[in-house]
Amino acid sequence: MKPSSAAIETQQVGFAYGDVPVLEDVSVRVEAGEFLGLVGPNAGGKSTLLKLILGLLSPQQGQIQVLGRTPKQARRHLGYVPQYPAFPREFPIQVLDVVLMGRLGLAATPWHRVGGWRRADREIARRTLADVEAGDLAAAPIGALSGGQLQRVLLARALVGEPEILILDEPTANIDQRLEGEIFELLSQLNDHLTIVVVSHDIGFISSYVSRVACLNRTLICHRTEAIDGDVINDLYGERVRLINHAHGGNQGHAEHG
């Protein structure tokens, strides 16, 4: 594969856990500055594709480039908001320390190991919390946060490493629709200077915010928003899907699993 000028490019990527194939022949190109929504049914392989892009897994077929490099080489330029927080909520840690975790691995000298964070790191962490409108939460214990507050803090943790690409796996899965709108407004603002890839179940909702929607169900069914119609949605989610137009202008429909 020639060095790619895209922010992210996958070519004919295949991946299986053991002998269970999860992704087949997935080729997608995300340009710098795009805000891509990745949608698809449960178990369609969305999280797996994100983990491949992040270099947490390696493809068994095909190739992936991120910022023209291998995913592992590009890792420090990626911010990641995982689907579920990987730390126990009852862990006695303050919000600011959670955000600072996003700076681990950035400095050539691991300052955090030799006597705490530098003042500059703390300042950047505070500023990033303020940027996601969570500046007042710096001293709060992580276990005291609401779902929406936790998502903002995890977003700050992903941003504090000053990434070029932000990758989010269902960032609003556990919060109500009003807060979901607020988070996506924030992402739209961040898209002014960041490439964003966000996984969502809800095509109708995200299509009001993202610049393009790609549909994944083991393979990439569609990667041009304008090509998404009832047939694509049926291919994607099967017949048990209801299509609902969202009041706030979503033009595609809402996939209801049932």
Ligand SMILES: Nc1ncnc2c1ncn2[C@@H]1O[C@H](COP(=O)(O)OP(=O)(O)OP(=O)(O)O)[C@@H](O)[C@H]1O
């Ligand atoms: N570590 C793992 N080991 C084995 N199988 C896995 C592992 N992680 C995911 N899978 C399986 O791979 C398939 C794809 O999972 P993945 O999480 O990528 O899908 P998804 O589209 O993100 O789904 P969801 O919307 O439910 O999060 C599923 O059948 C899942 O059970």
